[in-house]
Amino acid sequence: MEITIDPDAGFCIGVTRAIRMAEEAAKKGPVATLGDIVHNPEEVQRLKNKGIGSVTHTDLPKMQGSVILLRAHGEPPSTYETAQLCDLNLIDATCPIVAGVQKKIKKAYKEALTVNGQIAIYGKPGHPETIGLKGQTENTAIVISEKADLDTIDYNRPLWLFAQTTMQPAKFSLIAGEIRKRFIQAGRNPDEMLRVSSTICRYVSGREAKIREFARRFDVIVFVSGANSSNGNYLYSCCKEENPRSYFVSHADELKKEWFSGASSAGISGATSTPQWLMEEVKNRIMELEK
Ligand code: SF4
Structure with missing residues:
Protein backbone atom coordinates (compact mmCIF):
# COMPACT_ATOMS: atom_id res chain seq x y z
CA MET A 1 0.00 0.00 0.00
CA GLY A 10 1.99 19.80 10.83
CA PHE A 11 3.08 22.78 12.85
CA CYS A 12 2.46 26.28 11.56
CA ILE A 13 5.35 28.75 11.62
CA GLY A 14 4.15 30.28 14.91
CA VAL A 15 4.19 26.97 16.79
CA THR A 16 7.47 25.83 15.18
CA ARG A 17 9.09 29.08 16.29
CA ALA A 18 7.76 28.80 19.88
CA ILE A 19 9.01 25.21 20.24
CA ARG A 20 12.42 26.17 18.84
CA MET A 21 12.64 29.04 21.35
CA ALA A 22 11.67 26.71 24.23
CA GLU A 23 14.27 24.12 23.21
CA GLU A 24 16.98 26.78 22.88
CA ALA A 25 16.11 28.18 26.32
CA ALA A 26 16.14 24.70 27.90
CA LYS A 27 19.78 24.27 26.83
CA LYS A 28 20.68 27.14 29.19
CA GLY A 29 18.54 26.14 32.19
CA PRO A 30 15.06 25.30 33.47
CA VAL A 31 12.17 26.77 31.51
CA ALA A 32 8.40 26.40 31.74
CA THR A 33 5.73 27.39 29.26
CA LEU A 34 2.65 29.30 30.40
CA GLY A 35 0.03 26.71 29.42
CA ASP A 36 0.72 23.81 27.06
CA ILE A 37 2.80 25.05 24.14
CA VAL A 38 0.64 23.14 21.67
CA HIS A 39 -2.67 21.22 21.80
CA ASN A 40 -0.93 17.91 21.47
CA PRO A 41 -0.24 15.75 24.55
CA GLU A 42 2.49 13.69 22.80
CA GLU A 43 4.50 16.79 21.88
CA VAL A 44 3.95 18.28 25.36
CA GLN A 45 5.33 15.04 26.85
CA ARG A 46 8.33 15.05 24.47
CA LEU A 47 9.20 18.58 25.62
CA LYS A 48 8.64 17.63 29.26
CA ASN A 49 11.24 14.89 28.81
CA LYS A 50 13.64 17.64 27.73
CA GLY A 51 12.96 19.58 30.94
CA ILE A 52 10.40 22.00 29.48
CA GLY A 53 7.48 22.00 31.90
CA SER A 54 4.16 23.80 31.82
CA VAL A 55 2.69 26.13 34.44
CA THR A 56 -0.63 27.95 34.83
CA HIS A 57 -1.38 31.61 35.49
CA THR A 58 -2.15 30.83 39.13
CA ASP A 59 1.35 29.32 39.55
CA LEU A 60 3.10 32.57 38.50
CA PRO A 61 3.20 34.37 41.89
CA LYS A 62 5.14 31.39 43.32
CA MET A 63 7.72 31.39 40.53
CA GLN A 64 9.90 34.42 41.30
CA GLY A 65 13.01 34.55 39.10
CA SER A 66 11.89 31.64 36.87
CA VAL A 67 12.16 31.57 33.09
CA ILE A 68 8.65 31.47 31.62
CA LEU A 69 7.93 31.18 27.92
CA LEU A 70 4.77 32.75 26.50
CA ARG A 71 3.43 30.51 23.75
CA ALA A 72 2.40 31.40 20.19
CA HIS A 73 -1.22 32.21 21.19
CA GLY A 74 -0.08 35.40 22.94
CA GLU A 75 -1.17 36.84 26.27
CA PRO A 76 -3.20 39.81 27.52
CA PRO A 77 -1.36 42.84 29.01
CA SER A 78 -2.26 41.61 32.53
CA THR A 79 0.15 38.66 32.12
CA TYR A 80 3.06 41.01 31.40
CA GLU A 81 2.09 43.06 34.48
CA THR A 82 2.03 39.90 36.63
CA ALA A 83 5.42 38.87 35.23
CA GLN A 84 6.90 42.20 36.24
CA LEU A 85 5.36 42.07 39.71
CA CYS A 86 6.59 38.50 40.25
CA ASP A 87 10.04 39.22 38.83
CA LEU A 88 9.76 36.55 36.12
CA ASN A 89 12.14 36.24 33.18
CA LEU A 90 9.84 36.16 30.19
CA ILE A 91 10.63 34.67 26.80
CA ASP A 92 7.94 36.00 24.52
CA ALA A 93 7.18 33.45 21.80
CA THR A 94 3.93 35.11 20.75
CA CYS A 95 3.51 34.38 17.04
CA PRO A 96 4.38 37.58 15.12
CA ILE A 97 1.06 37.28 13.25
CA VAL A 98 -0.90 37.15 16.53
CA ALA A 99 1.17 40.05 17.90
CA GLY A 100 0.20 42.02 14.78
CA VAL A 101 -3.51 41.35 15.40
CA GLN A 102 -3.13 42.40 19.05
CA LYS A 103 -1.62 45.72 17.88
CA LYS A 104 -4.43 46.30 15.37
CA ILE A 105 -7.08 45.68 18.02
CA LYS A 106 -5.35 47.96 20.51
CA LYS A 107 -5.22 50.75 17.92
CA ALA A 108 -8.88 50.25 16.95
CA TYR A 109 -9.88 50.26 20.61
CA LYS A 110 -8.24 53.66 21.13
CA GLU A 111 -10.11 55.00 18.11
CA ALA A 112 -13.37 53.38 19.24
CA LEU A 113 -13.12 55.14 22.60
CA THR A 114 -13.26 58.53 20.83
CA VAL A 115 -16.52 57.73 19.00
CA ASN A 116 -18.34 55.57 21.56
CA GLY A 117 -17.53 52.55 19.39
CA GLN A 118 -17.34 48.83 20.13
CA ILE A 119 -14.85 46.08 19.36
CA ALA A 120 -16.04 42.58 18.49
CA ILE A 121 -13.85 39.49 18.11
CA TYR A 122 -15.07 36.41 16.28
CA GLY A 123 -13.41 33.71 18.36
CA LYS A 124 -13.82 31.04 20.98
CA PRO A 125 -14.58 32.36 24.46
CA GLY A 126 -11.88 31.12 26.81
CA HIS A 127 -9.42 30.32 24.01
CA PRO A 128 -6.01 31.68 25.07
CA GLU A 129 -5.56 33.70 21.87
CA THR A 130 -8.99 35.31 22.25
CA ILE A 131 -8.23 36.13 25.90
CA GLY A 132 -5.03 37.85 24.69
CA LEU A 133 -6.90 39.77 21.99
CA LYS A 134 -9.71 40.83 24.31
CA GLY A 135 -7.09 42.03 26.79
CA GLN A 136 -6.09 44.72 24.28
CA THR A 137 -9.47 46.37 24.89
CA GLU A 138 -9.36 46.37 28.69
CA ASN A 139 -11.54 43.26 28.38
CA THR A 140 -14.44 45.23 26.91
CA ALA A 141 -14.55 43.52 23.49
CA ILE A 142 -17.60 41.44 22.63
CA VAL A 143 -16.60 37.86 21.82
CA ILE A 144 -18.76 36.34 19.11
CA SER A 145 -18.75 32.59 18.73
CA GLU A 146 -22.27 32.03 17.42
CA LYS A 147 -25.18 33.92 15.88
CA ALA A 148 -26.93 34.44 19.24
CA ASP A 149 -23.95 36.55 20.39
CA LEU A 150 -24.79 39.14 17.72
CA ASP A 151 -27.71 40.29 19.91
CA THR A 152 -25.19 41.77 22.36
CA ILE A 153 -23.97 44.33 19.78
CA ASP A 154 -25.45 47.83 19.90
CA TYR A 155 -26.33 48.62 16.27
CA ASN A 156 -26.52 52.33 16.99
CA ARG A 157 -22.80 52.49 17.75
CA PRO A 158 -19.80 52.01 15.40
CA LEU A 159 -18.24 48.56 15.42
CA TRP A 160 -14.78 47.18 14.60
CA LEU A 161 -14.83 43.44 13.85
CA PHE A 162 -11.78 41.14 14.12
CA ALA A 163 -11.22 37.37 14.27
CA GLN A 164 -9.12 34.95 16.27
CA THR A 165 -6.47 33.83 13.75
CA THR A 166 -7.57 30.18 13.71
CA MET A 167 -11.28 30.64 12.95
CA GLN A 168 -12.96 29.44 9.77
CA PRO A 169 -12.98 32.12 7.03
CA ALA A 170 -16.39 31.11 5.62
CA LYS A 171 -18.08 31.49 9.01
CA PHE A 172 -16.35 34.84 9.57
CA SER A 173 -17.82 36.11 6.28
CA LEU A 174 -21.29 34.93 7.35
CA ILE A 175 -20.95 36.71 10.70
CA ALA A 176 -19.76 39.93 9.02
CA GLY A 177 -22.65 39.71 6.53
CA GLU A 178 -25.21 39.24 9.31
CA ILE A 179 -23.83 42.25 11.21
CA ARG A 180 -24.12 44.40 8.07
CA LYS A 181 -27.74 43.30 7.72
CA ARG A 182 -28.52 44.22 11.32
CA PHE A 183 -27.03 47.71 10.91
CA ILE A 184 -29.33 48.20 7.91
CA GLN A 185 -32.31 46.92 9.93
CA ALA A 186 -31.43 49.49 12.61
CA GLY A 187 -31.56 52.23 9.95
CA ARG A 188 -27.78 52.68 9.93
CA ASN A 189 -25.33 52.70 7.02
CA PRO A 190 -22.98 49.70 7.52
CA ASP A 191 -20.34 51.33 5.30
CA GLU A 192 -20.04 54.06 7.93
CA MET A 193 -20.69 52.00 11.05
CA LEU A 194 -18.78 48.77 10.46
CA ARG A 195 -15.08 48.10 9.90
CA VAL A 196 -14.17 44.49 9.23
CA SER A 197 -10.58 43.24 9.56
CA SER A 198 -10.17 39.68 8.36
CA THR A 199 -7.41 38.66 10.76
CA ILE A 200 -7.61 34.92 10.11
CA CYS A 201 -4.12 33.51 9.55
CA ARG A 202 -3.39 32.62 5.92
CA TYR A 203 -1.74 29.42 7.13
CA VAL A 204 -5.14 28.31 8.47
CA SER A 205 -7.41 29.78 5.80
S1 SF4 B 1 -1.29 33.05 13.58
FE1 SF4 B 1 -0.99 31.39 12.11
S2 SF4 B 1 1.20 30.97 12.18
FE2 SF4 B 1 0.69 32.14 14.03
S3 SF4 B 1 0.26 30.62 15.61
FE3 SF4 B 1 -1.71 31.16 14.69
S4 SF4 B 1 -1.98 29.62 13.07
FE4 SF4 B 1 0.18 29.58 13.64
Whole structure:
Protein backbone atom coordinates (compact mmCIF):
# COMPACT_ATOMS: atom_id res chain seq x y z
CA MET A 1 0.00 0.00 0.00
CA GLU A 2 1.24 3.48 -0.87
CA ILE A 3 1.37 5.67 2.27
CA THR A 4 1.83 9.44 1.94
CA ILE A 5 2.21 12.09 4.64
CA ASP A 6 0.49 15.35 3.72
CA PRO A 7 3.30 17.85 3.01
CA ASP A 8 1.07 20.70 4.22
CA ALA A 9 0.24 19.08 7.58
CA GLY A 10 1.99 19.80 10.83
CA PHE A 11 3.08 22.78 12.85
CA CYS A 12 2.46 26.28 11.56
CA ILE A 13 5.35 28.75 11.62
CA GLY A 14 4.15 30.28 14.91
CA VAL A 15 4.19 26.97 16.79
CA THR A 16 7.47 25.83 15.18
CA ARG A 17 9.09 29.08 16.29
CA ALA A 18 7.76 28.80 19.88
CA ILE A 19 9.01 25.21 20.24
CA ARG A 20 12.42 26.17 18.84
CA MET A 21 12.64 29.04 21.35
CA ALA A 22 11.67 26.71 24.23
CA GLU A 23 14.27 24.12 23.21
CA GLU A 24 16.98 26.78 22.88
CA ALA A 25 16.11 28.18 26.32
CA ALA A 26 16.14 24.70 27.90
CA LYS A 27 19.78 24.27 26.83
CA LYS A 28 20.68 27.14 29.19
CA GLY A 29 18.54 26.14 32.19
CA PRO A 30 15.06 25.30 33.47
CA VAL A 31 12.17 26.77 31.51
CA ALA A 32 8.40 26.40 31.74
CA THR A 33 5.73 27.39 29.26
CA LEU A 34 2.65 29.30 30.40
CA GLY A 35 0.03 26.71 29.42
CA ASP A 36 0.72 23.81 27.06
CA ILE A 37 2.80 25.05 24.14
CA VAL A 38 0.64 23.14 21.67
CA HIS A 39 -2.67 21.22 21.80
CA ASN A 40 -0.93 17.91 21.47
CA PRO A 41 -0.24 15.75 24.55
CA GLU A 42 2.49 13.69 22.80
CA GLU A 43 4.50 16.79 21.88
CA VAL A 44 3.95 18.28 25.36
CA GLN A 45 5.33 15.04 26.85
CA ARG A 46 8.33 15.05 24.47
CA LEU A 47 9.20 18.58 25.62
CA LYS A 48 8.64 17.63 29.26
CA ASN A 49 11.24 14.89 28.81
CA LYS A 50 13.64 17.64 27.73
CA GLY A 51 12.96 19.58 30.94
CA ILE A 52 10.40 22.00 29.48
CA GLY A 53 7.48 22.00 31.90
CA SER A 54 4.16 23.80 31.82
CA VAL A 55 2.69 26.13 34.44
CA THR A 56 -0.63 27.95 34.83
CA HIS A 57 -1.38 31.61 35.49
CA THR A 58 -2.15 30.83 39.13
CA ASP A 59 1.35 29.32 39.55
CA LEU A 60 3.10 32.57 38.50
CA PRO A 61 3.20 34.37 41.89
CA LYS A 62 5.14 31.39 43.32
CA MET A 63 7.72 31.39 40.53
CA GLN A 64 9.90 34.42 41.30
CA GLY A 65 13.01 34.55 39.10
CA SER A 66 11.89 31.64 36.87
CA VAL A 67 12.16 31.57 33.09
CA ILE A 68 8.65 31.47 31.62
CA LEU A 69 7.93 31.18 27.92
CA LEU A 70 4.77 32.75 26.50
CA ARG A 71 3.43 30.51 23.75
CA ALA A 72 2.40 31.40 20.19
CA HIS A 73 -1.22 32.21 21.19
CA GLY A 74 -0.08 35.40 22.94
CA GLU A 75 -1.17 36.84 26.27
CA PRO A 76 -3.20 39.81 27.52
CA PRO A 77 -1.36 42.84 29.01
CA SER A 78 -2.26 41.61 32.53
CA THR A 79 0.15 38.66 32.12
CA TYR A 80 3.06 41.01 31.40
CA GLU A 81 2.09 43.06 34.48
CA THR A 82 2.03 39.90 36.63
CA ALA A 83 5.42 38.87 35.23
CA GLN A 84 6.90 42.20 36.24
CA LEU A 85 5.36 42.07 39.71
CA CYS A 86 6.59 38.50 40.25
CA ASP A 87 10.04 39.22 38.83
CA LEU A 88 9.76 36.55 36.12
CA ASN A 89 12.14 36.24 33.18
CA LEU A 90 9.84 36.16 30.19
CA ILE A 91 10.63 34.67 26.80
CA ASP A 92 7.94 36.00 24.52
CA ALA A 93 7.18 33.45 21.80
CA THR A 94 3.93 35.11 20.75
CA CYS A 95 3.51 34.38 17.04
CA PRO A 96 4.38 37.58 15.12
CA ILE A 97 1.06 37.28 13.25
CA VAL A 98 -0.90 37.15 16.53
CA ALA A 99 1.17 40.05 17.90
CA GLY A 100 0.20 42.02 14.78
CA VAL A 101 -3.51 41.35 15.40
CA GLN A 102 -3.13 42.40 19.05
CA LYS A 103 -1.62 45.72 17.88
CA LYS A 104 -4.43 46.30 15.37
CA ILE A 105 -7.08 45.68 18.02
CA LYS A 106 -5.35 47.96 20.51
CA LYS A 107 -5.22 50.75 17.92
CA ALA A 108 -8.88 50.25 16.95
CA TYR A 109 -9.88 50.26 20.61
CA LYS A 110 -8.24 53.66 21.13
CA GLU A 111 -10.11 55.00 18.11
CA ALA A 112 -13.37 53.38 19.24
CA LEU A 113 -13.12 55.14 22.60
CA THR A 114 -13.26 58.53 20.83
CA VAL A 115 -16.52 57.73 19.00
CA ASN A 116 -18.34 55.57 21.56
CA GLY A 117 -17.53 52.55 19.39
CA GLN A 118 -17.34 48.83 20.13
CA ILE A 119 -14.85 46.08 19.36
CA ALA A 120 -16.04 42.58 18.49
CA ILE A 121 -13.85 39.49 18.11
CA TYR A 122 -15.07 36.41 16.28
CA GLY A 123 -13.41 33.71 18.36
CA LYS A 124 -13.82 31.04 20.98
CA PRO A 125 -14.58 32.36 24.46
CA GLY A 126 -11.88 31.12 26.81
CA HIS A 127 -9.42 30.32 24.01
CA PRO A 128 -6.01 31.68 25.07
CA GLU A 129 -5.56 33.70 21.87
CA THR A 130 -8.99 35.31 22.25
CA ILE A 131 -8.23 36.13 25.90
CA GLY A 132 -5.03 37.85 24.69
CA LEU A 133 -6.90 39.77 21.99
CA LYS A 134 -9.71 40.83 24.31
CA GLY A 135 -7.09 42.03 26.79
CA GLN A 136 -6.09 44.72 24.28
CA THR A 137 -9.47 46.37 24.89
CA GLU A 138 -9.36 46.37 28.69
CA ASN A 139 -11.54 43.26 28.38
CA THR A 140 -14.44 45.23 26.91
CA ALA A 141 -14.55 43.52 23.49
CA ILE A 142 -17.60 41.44 22.63
CA VAL A 143 -16.60 37.86 21.82
CA ILE A 144 -18.76 36.34 19.11
CA SER A 145 -18.75 32.59 18.73
CA GLU A 146 -22.27 32.03 17.42
CA LYS A 147 -25.18 33.92 15.88
CA ALA A 148 -26.93 34.44 19.24
CA ASP A 149 -23.95 36.55 20.39
CA LEU A 150 -24.79 39.14 17.72
CA ASP A 151 -27.71 40.29 19.91
CA THR A 152 -25.19 41.77 22.36
CA ILE A 153 -23.97 44.33 19.78
CA ASP A 154 -25.45 47.83 19.90
CA TYR A 155 -26.33 48.62 16.27
CA ASN A 156 -26.52 52.33 16.99
CA ARG A 157 -22.80 52.49 17.75
CA PRO A 158 -19.80 52.01 15.40
CA LEU A 159 -18.24 48.56 15.42
CA TRP A 160 -14.78 47.18 14.60
CA LEU A 161 -14.83 43.44 13.85
CA PHE A 162 -11.78 41.14 14.12
CA ALA A 163 -11.22 37.37 14.27
CA GLN A 164 -9.12 34.95 16.27
CA THR A 165 -6.47 33.83 13.75
CA THR A 166 -7.57 30.18 13.71
CA MET A 167 -11.28 30.64 12.95
CA GLN A 168 -12.96 29.44 9.77
CA PRO A 169 -12.98 32.12 7.03
CA ALA A 170 -16.39 31.11 5.62
CA LYS A 171 -18.08 31.49 9.01
CA PHE A 172 -16.35 34.84 9.57
CA SER A 173 -17.82 36.11 6.28
CA LEU A 174 -21.29 34.93 7.35
CA ILE A 175 -20.95 36.71 10.70
CA ALA A 176 -19.76 39.93 9.02
CA GLY A 177 -22.65 39.71 6.53
CA GLU A 178 -25.21 39.24 9.31
CA ILE A 179 -23.83 42.25 11.21
CA ARG A 180 -24.12 44.40 8.07
CA LYS A 181 -27.74 43.30 7.72
CA ARG A 182 -28.52 44.22 11.32
CA PHE A 183 -27.03 47.71 10.91
CA ILE A 184 -29.33 48.20 7.91
CA GLN A 185 -32.31 46.92 9.93
CA ALA A 186 -31.43 49.49 12.61
CA GLY A 187 -31.56 52.23 9.95
CA ARG A 188 -27.78 52.68 9.93
CA ASN A 189 -25.33 52.70 7.02
CA PRO A 190 -22.98 49.70 7.52
CA ASP A 191 -20.34 51.33 5.30
CA GLU A 192 -20.04 54.06 7.93
CA MET A 193 -20.69 52.00 11.05
CA LEU A 194 -18.78 48.77 10.46
CA ARG A 195 -15.08 48.10 9.90
CA VAL A 196 -14.17 44.49 9.23
CA SER A 197 -10.58 43.24 9.56
CA SER A 198 -10.17 39.68 8.36
CA THR A 199 -7.41 38.66 10.76
CA ILE A 200 -7.61 34.92 10.11
CA CYS A 201 -4.12 33.51 9.55
CA ARG A 202 -3.39 32.62 5.92
CA TYR A 203 -1.74 29.42 7.13
CA VAL A 204 -5.14 28.31 8.47
CA SER A 205 -7.41 29.78 5.80
CA GLY A 206 -5.51 28.08 2.96
CA ARG A 207 -5.48 24.69 4.67
CA GLU A 208 -9.10 23.70 4.14
CA ALA A 209 -9.04 23.61 0.33
CA LYS A 210 -5.71 21.77 0.36
CA ILE A 211 -6.77 19.12 2.86
CA ARG A 212 -10.02 18.47 0.99
CA GLU A 213 -8.04 17.88 -2.18
CA PHE A 214 -5.59 15.63 -0.27
CA ALA A 215 -8.43 13.58 1.28
CA ARG A 216 -9.91 12.80 -2.15
CA ARG A 217 -6.63 11.39 -3.47
CA PHE A 218 -6.39 8.33 -1.18
CA ASP A 219 -8.46 5.25 -0.39
CA VAL A 220 -8.05 5.82 3.36
CA ILE A 221 -7.18 8.92 5.37
CA VAL A 222 -5.69 8.84 8.85
CA PHE A 223 -5.94 12.20 10.56
CA VAL A 224 -3.58 12.65 13.50
CA SER A 225 -4.35 15.24 16.17
CA GLY A 226 -4.82 15.85 19.86
CA ALA A 227 -8.51 15.35 20.71
CA ASN A 228 -8.72 18.88 22.20
CA SER A 229 -7.42 20.71 19.11
CA SER A 230 -10.24 22.74 17.56
CA ASN A 231 -8.24 23.14 14.36
CA GLY A 232 -7.73 19.35 14.30
CA ASN A 233 -11.40 18.54 14.79
CA TYR A 234 -12.39 20.94 12.04
CA LEU A 235 -9.82 19.69 9.50
CA TYR A 236 -10.81 16.11 10.29
CA SER A 237 -14.46 16.95 9.55
CA CYS A 238 -13.33 18.29 6.14
CA CYS A 239 -11.53 14.97 5.46
CA LYS A 240 -14.59 12.97 6.49
CA GLU A 241 -16.82 14.99 4.16
CA GLU A 242 -14.50 14.29 1.22
CA ASN A 243 -13.59 10.72 2.10
CA PRO A 244 -15.85 8.56 4.32
CA ARG A 245 -12.89 6.26 5.02
CA SER A 246 -11.23 8.93 7.18
CA TYR A 247 -10.18 8.04 10.72
CA PHE A 248 -9.08 10.22 13.63
CA VAL A 249 -6.24 9.09 15.89
CA SER A 250 -4.26 10.83 18.60
CA HIS A 251 -1.45 8.29 18.54
CA ALA A 252 -0.30 5.24 16.59
CA ASP A 253 -1.74 2.71 19.09
CA GLU A 254 -5.27 3.65 18.01
CA LEU A 255 -4.81 2.41 14.42
CA LYS A 256 -6.94 -0.59 13.39
CA LYS A 257 -5.89 -3.08 10.74
CA GLU A 258 -9.43 -3.38 9.32
CA TRP A 259 -9.46 0.31 8.33
CA PHE A 260 -7.02 -0.52 5.52
CA SER A 261 -8.75 -3.64 4.22
CA GLY A 262 -8.68 -3.65 0.39
CA ALA A 263 -7.05 -0.19 0.26
CA SER A 264 -4.16 0.49 -2.10
CA SER A 265 -3.34 3.97 -0.79
CA ALA A 266 -3.45 5.81 2.54
CA GLY A 267 -2.88 9.49 3.26
CA ILE A 268 -1.78 10.79 6.66
CA SER A 269 -2.60 14.34 7.61
CA GLY A 270 -2.76 16.38 10.79
CA ALA A 271 -3.60 19.67 12.47
CA THR A 272 -1.41 22.76 12.90
CA SER A 273 -0.55 21.27 16.31
CA THR A 274 0.47 17.79 15.06
CA PRO A 275 4.23 17.15 15.11
CA GLN A 276 5.89 15.65 12.04
CA TRP A 277 7.47 12.86 14.14
CA LEU A 278 4.01 11.67 15.24
CA MET A 279 2.81 11.38 11.65
CA GLU A 280 6.01 9.41 10.83
CA GLU A 281 5.24 7.11 13.76
CA VAL A 282 1.71 6.55 12.43
CA LYS A 283 3.13 5.79 8.98
CA ASN A 284 5.52 3.19 10.42
CA ARG A 285 2.73 1.56 12.41
CA ILE A 286 0.51 1.27 9.31
CA MET A 287 3.41 -0.42 7.52
CA GLU A 288 3.72 -2.87 10.44
CA LEU A 289 -0.03 -3.61 10.33
CA GLU A 290 0.35 -4.60 6.68
CA LYS A 291 2.83 -7.37 7.48
S1 SF4 B 1 -1.98 29.62 13.07
FE1 SF4 B 1 -0.99 31.39 12.11
S2 SF4 B 1 -1.29 33.05 13.58
FE2 SF4 B 1 -1.71 31.16 14.69
S3 SF4 B 1 0.26 30.62 15.61
FE3 SF4 B 1 0.18 29.58 13.64
S4 SF4 B 1 1.20 30.97 12.18
FE4 SF4 B 1 0.69 32.14 14.03
